[in-house]
Amino acid sequence: MPGRPANILRLFPLTAGVDDGELRLGGLTARELLDAHGSPLVVYDEATVRAQARAYRAAAPDAFVCYGAKAFPNVALMRILAEEGIGADVSTAGEFRFAEAAGITGERLVVHGNNKSDEELGAAATAGSLVVVDSLEEVVRARETGVARTLIRVTPGIDADTHEAIRTAHHGSKFGLPPDDALEALRLAPETEGLHVHVGSQLLDSGAALMAVDWMATFAARARAELRWELRTIDLGGGLGVPTSLDDPQLDVEAFVPALLAELERACEQQDIPHPGVVLEPGRSLVGRAGVTLYRVGAVKETAAGRTWVAVDGGLSDNPRPALYGARYAALLANRADEPPHGTYAVAGKHCESGDVLIDRVELPEPRRGDILAVPATGGYTLAMGSNYNAVPRPAVVLVRDGNATVIRRRETIDDLLALESY
Numbered sequence: 001m002p003g004r005p006a007n008i009l010r011l012f013p014l015t016a017g018v019d020d021g022e023l024r025l026g027g028l029t030a031r032e033l034l035d036a037h038g039s040p041l042v043v044y045d046e047a048t049v050r051a052q053a054r055a056y057r058a059a060a061p062d063a064f065v066c067y068g069a070k071a072f073p074n075v076a077l078m079r080i081l082a083e084e085g086i087g088a089d090v091s092t093a094g095e096f097r098f099a100e101a102a103g104i105t106g107e108r109l110v111v112h113g114n115n116k117s118d119e120e121l122g123a124a125a126t127a128g129s130l131v132v133v134d135s136l137e138e139v140v141r142a143r144e145t146g147v148a149r150t151l152i153r154v155t156p157g158i159d160a161d162t163h164e165a166i167r168t169a170h171h172g173s174k175f176g177l178p179p180d181d182a183l184e185a186l187r188l189a190p191e192t193e194g195l196h197v198h199v200g201s202q203l204l205d206s207g208a209a210l211m212a213v214d215w216m217a218t219f220a221a222r223a224r225a226e227l228r229w230e231l232r233t234i235d236l237g238g239g240l241g242v243p244t245s246l247d248d249p250q251l252d253v254e255a256f257v258p259a260l261l262a263e264l265e266r267a268c269e270q271q272d273i274p275h276p277g278v279v280l281e282p283g284r285s286l287v288g289r290a291g292v293t294l295y296r297v298g299a300v301k302e303t304a305a306g307r308t309w310v311a312v313d314g315g316l317s318d319n320p321r322p323a324l325y326g327a328r329y330a331a332l333l334a335n336r337a338d339e340p341p342h343g344t345y346a347v348a349g350k351h352c353e354s355g356d357v358l359i360d361r362v363e364l365p366e367p368r369r370g371d372i373l374a375v376p377a378t379g380g381y382t383l384a385m386g387s388n389y390n391a392v393p394r395p396a397v398v399l400v401r402d403g404n405a406t407v408i409r410r411r412e413t414i415d416d417l418l419a420l421e422s423y
């Protein structure tokens, strides 16, 4: 196999390979998948999801690991994760219901949200789930609603090296409580079980996360000294990133998680506080690499400025990350995966918006109408953040394993969209 597919395959799921020029996922070619299920299509590889879940469980055997469901709330995937011993972090009533549908309830749930409704707090109280309190007024509301187990989310003022929209622990964040307010929350609710921090998402180095661990141990020592409050549980959030382009560094669960836990142990010893129970909330790193989006190539056109556009049959509606965050992706022409590149192309979606650019620059063999473009590492925060812009129905999602594909979310239809209209 020439070097190029081998290189790009590191961004694809574990079962990805190229046979006779055809990209295979979970034992099926991209062509077979699109012929059977239509285009565009989001494909998740079960083996990769299970491997990531096992990596977390092995790296942190004593921790409660829960899936940050916002990365992609999907009942079938959440069931698989539950089979691997992973709970769920939910931040809305909708995600709560998805978790319940996957059989994840009660103590297997962590309930988030910077603006929880009474209904959301009530559901958490009834289920007996751990609630992460996000404001001073919520300390009181949680107690009044009968929530028994709480953590206080703290914003230490750490700027993670990631896009500002997914940075969450800086001064001025809409999430969590600044340190003095967090102390006040502990004063108001000394029964609070512990603290929560999430520095940001798509972290490709561990610096900010390690700093946050240190900061939290120091803060817990301060709470102990000032309030005689004891940290019993610490939730370190999620954040581990997934490379989406060949320029991105790779940070594995096997390196990131032990480093966090070792730092926690060291910081607790240094602060002379007991070692707390640990909760982790990975989202993207559980499902990101497992997902691949397959598109059909449509129009290919060269512009006067010398840029050649390759238009595909999806875009902003199934993956808004390039437009929202400037996220960069790689791509492979899945039906001619062993051909050498012919040039550099820009990949556009089909939406009526010039910002609907999936990939700014990618080397490909000369693309033709009908070719299949595979975009790897699209399992997290892609379809989950999708929309129906331009009344475009969202793609189907299949789970592949050992040569079989199971539909885990059916394709939306235009009739589905029209059914919401009153006319």
Ligand SMILES: Cc1ncc(COP(=O)(O)O)c(C=O)c1O
Binding pocket: 068, 070, 071, 089, 112, 168, 198, 200, 201, 202, 203, 237, 238, 239, 240, 241, 281, 282, 283, 284, 285, 380
């Ligand atoms: C509180 C919290 N926990 C967990 C996550 C999951 O993060 P990630 O998908 O980066 O692992 C997020 C995402 O932003 C979050 O806000």
